[in-house]
Amino acid sequence: MAVLEIRKYPEEVLKKKASPVKEIDEAVRRLVDDMVETMYAAPGIGLAAPQVGVSKRIVVIDISSKEEEFPLIVLANPRIIEAEGLVDSEEGCLSVPQYTSVVKRAERVIVKGLDIKGTPVEIEGTGLLARVLQHEIDHLDGVLFVDRLSTIKKEFFKKRYLKAVKAGY
Numbered sequence: 001m002a003v004l005e006i007r008k009y010p011e012e013v014l015k016k017k018a019s020p021v022k023e024i025d026e027a028v029r030r031l032v033d034d035m036v037e038t039m040y041a042a043p044g045i046g047l048a049a050p051q052v053g054v055s056k057r058i059v060v061i062d063i064s065s066k067e068e069e070f071p072l073i074v075l076a077n078p079r080i081i082e083a084e085g086l087v088d089s090e091e092g093c094l095s096v097p098q099y100t101s102v103v104k105r106a107e108r109v110i111v112k113g114l115d116i117k118g119t120p121v122e123i124e125g126t127g128l129l130a131r132v133l134q135h136e137i138d139h140l141d142g143v144l145f146v147d148r149l150s151t152i153k154k155e156f157f158k159k160r161y162l163k164a165v166k167a168g169y
Helices: 026-041 127-140 151-166
Strands: 046-048 058-061 073-093 096-114 120-126
Touching (some): 026 046, 026 058, 026 073, 046 127, 058 127, 073 120, 073 127, 096 127, 096 151, 120 127
Antiparallel strands (some): 058 073, 073 096
């Protein structure tokens, strides 16, 4: 296993729709292992393959440090099939370090995908799990949480964040 480089805004790979996983093979399992190691090293609670420069529809999520009842989740080709309710909450992202903002997301989601064995799974998420599922699936569609901000907040973010990046923060 290896800790991979986390790609940062505004890198192009973060803006592209990721390709579906055709088969859960040894290469995918290795990538998942590396993604899990990278997520824990960051430290983070979710990571999508595009964030490590791989344009594949794979996410890893572990919110167990925040909510004990949830084990590591690995999903290939996840898609939201149901969403309800709306809630505002603070979000951050490993690809947009040192920046957080309030984002409106569904309060409850049902997601279908494949587990690490290639078996179809369905996960219902509420609260933090719902938020992280939506955030990571957004990455697979080339959407960052800052893309969900109001126009004014987005412009403020771009000016402030890019200025900080240029200054070496």
